[in-house]
């Protein structure tokens with residue numbers, strides 16, 4: 001956390017790494033018959049190494065695909081995550097709202113939800129390639145605060 005003098009020093013840039021992404025696991029066969037949903041997934045915004053980000057993030061708004069009920073999901077306390085089930089992959093919009101809200105504009109992020117482990121070249125891995133079935137995709141983003149108040 002910036003010291004009071006840093007917080008008022010012009011030109012000071014505070015970098016806070018943020019990790020966002022999703023995990024996904026296949027649903028048991030009996031479940032998929034009911035809704036055609038094949039996976040359960042969780043999209044999350046977290047601090048690196050579990051760092052508490054709630055002292056500077058007021059809330060996180062997740063915008064799911066329009067076919068989901070109530071596609072705009074607001075999370076106002078950690079863990080900043082949404083768990084849903086589904087059958088496909090799509091782009092989620094995420095917006096980070098900061099404390100104090102008036103000084104930092106909300107930061108938009110975009111995350112392509114993944115349901116399967118992928119090879120580097122994009123080919124889908126079959127489970128027997130010793131890759132965990134739950135796919136992890138984290139794009140690390142350093143959120144930069146310049147000229148903080």
Ligand SMILES: O=C(Nc1ccc(C(=O)N2CC(c3nccs3)C2)s1)[C@@H]1CCCN1
Nearest residue numbers: 037065066067068069085086087088089090
């Ligand atoms: O998959 C894709 N788009 C998707 C949008 C929404 C998806 C989904 O999983 N769900 C909607 C939700 C509901 N189903 C029924 C009632 S709510 C479960 S998937 C694209 C198209 C091909 C490649 N990627």
